Amino acid sequence: MDRPVRVRFAPSPTGYLHVGGVRTAIFNHLFARHHGGAFLLRIEDTDRERSTDEAVEQILDSLRWLGIDWDEEPVFQSRRAELYRAHLERLLAEGKAYRCTCKPEELDAKRKRAVAEKRTYKYDGTCRDRGPDQADRGPYTVRFKTPWEDLPRSFDDIVLGEIPIDAERLDDWILARSDGSPTYNFCVVVDDADMGISHVIRGNDHVDNTPRQLLLYRALAYTPPAFAHMPLTHGPDGSKLSKRREAEYRAQGISVSVQEYRKMGYLPHALLNYLTRLGWSSGDQEIFSRRELEELFDLGAVGRSAGIMNPDKLKWLNAHYLKETPPAELAGLLAPFLRERDVRVEPGERLVRIAEMLAPRARTLEEMADAAMVFFRAPETYDPKAVKKWWKADAAAILGRIRAVVAEIDLDDEQAVEQAFRELADELAGGKLGKVAQPVRIALSGSSATPSLFSVLSVLGRQESLARIERALDEIERA
Numbered sequence: 001m002d003r004p005v006r007v008r009f010a011p012s013p014t015g016y017l018h019v020g021g022v023r024t025a026i027f028n029h030l031f032a033r034h035h036g037g038a039f040l041l042r043i044e045d046t047d048r049e050r051s052t053d054e055a056v057e058q059i060l061d062s063l064r065w066l067g068i069d070w071d072e073e074p075v076f077q078s079r080r081a082e083l084y085r086a087h088l089e090r091l092l093a094e095g096k097a098y099r100c101t102c103k104p105e106e107l108d109a110k111r112k113r114a115v116a117e118k119r120t121y122k123y124d125g126t127c128r129d130r131g132p133d134q135a136d137r138g139p140y141t142v143r144f145k146t147p148w149e150d151l152p153r154s155f156d157d158i159v160l161g162e163i164p165i166d167a168e169r170l171d172d173w174i175l176a177r178s179d180g181s182p183t184y185n186f187c188v189v190v191d192d193a194d195m196g197i198s199h200v201i202r203g204n205d206h207v208d209n210t211p212r213q214l215l216l217y218r219a220l221a222y223t224p225p226a227f228a229h230m231p232l233t234h235g236p237d238g239s240k241l242s243k244r245r246e247a248e249y250r251a252q253g254i255s256v257s258v259q260e261y262r263k264m265g266y267l268p269h270a271l272l273n274y275l276t277r278l279g280w281s282s283g284d285q286e287i288f289s290r291r292e293l294e295e296l297f298d299l300g301a302v303g304r305s306a307g308i309m310n311p312d313k314l315k316w317l318n319a320h321y322l323k324e325t326p327p328a329e330l331a332g333l334l335a336p337f338l339r340e341r342d343v344r345v346e347p348g349e350r351l352v353r354i355a356e357m358l359a360p361r362a363r364t365l366e367e368m369a370d371a372a373m374v375f376f377r378a379p380e381t382y383d384p385k386a387v388k389k390w391w392k393a394d395a396a397a398i399l400g401r402i403r404a405v406v407a408e409i410d411l412d413d414e415q416a417v418e419q420a421f422r423e424l425a426d427e428l429a430g431g432k433l434g435k436v437a438q439p440v441r442i443a444l445s446g447s448s449a450t451p452s453l454f455s456v457l458s459v460l461g462r463q464e465s466l467a468r469i470e471r472a473l474d475e476i477e478r479a
């Protein structure tokens, strides 16, 4: 690498951070860390009407959550008007740009004519031919003087290879609007040059902008960065991620917005691992620590086709990381999900035990919180299927005997409790533990699917366990 590596992530703060966008951020970040370079942030907020401070905060917050730290102060385009103006003046003075005083109505008429004649419209260069002296012709835009006689034929992209440059798709594009505000392609070049960006790693929806940007680098006599355009992120059905389909995505456990993943109970590293692996590979390894990603990440191994989101795989990875998280930490992560379910809970020893018990069975913190509710709420109803199967004619007798055991025994001695249950099973059910255990499970939780019954009894404690068994007995009597 002949220049120090400096890359940037350049979101427009007009809404939440898009999951496709953040994948670009992750690739930039890993690339920078891999090469010991700098990862910079640039907030592209020139659209003053649509950009908001809340969106900036939300984006920074999502990046922090994912552990994507940035170097240096973020650059805000809205604070760089001076820099853009200076570049514009330089281009005008050097005859590499010109003022265009064509009226919007005139341009509109030409555009309509092109459409009617089934031609692609492009600016015809009327003012380019008029020469520089147009000062008295009223409001003007500034256009780039495309060097038609000397166009490069192609450019190299690290991911996509050689991309031909099609002169048909170029015109004397606008650098600054009639109110003086600079346009996107112009600002990007000025900023990337000013920030010393060595590699532009961005979504491949920007491939078409690259020829214009390259010509501008040349006009300004700046060294262009290397370009790497990333494939986009698509939904599970293979079509482009669309905000309008958010409800459908949510039902599958994904979202367009990074923030939502946090709310759905994904761990940040699971999402990061997932999004990195979506479109990049290193052998057939699926699980990567942060360190490994930084060591292994390489733009050469980024694929060319769109990454298709697979909710099951994301959940599988998340389940893996839930199991890897120390229970005390997990309890802290779980607590807010319980509070959202109106459970007042502080992360303490009890919650740590609950987290430890549930981690092997949950794929998200949401699922974990749902499963944890058994410890905070007595069942209001009993699953009819489970009842039919397990609360048979002898259920009252079994629960009555269990009640007696639970009233006496030390519930924290799980082995002793299990031993007592086994003895009861020998006596009442021909040694079949399930016949004794399942009716109790239903009594305690309303369903026959809970983690270890003995752990549940121990965490619930004597008083609560007895109260639930009592209620189940009432219910059975009533039925």
Ligand code: GLU
Binding pocket: 010, 011, 012, 044, 188, 200, 201, 202, 203, 206
């Ligand atoms: N603000 C642009 C976007 O959000 C980024 C442009 C770039 O990376 O060059 O798509």
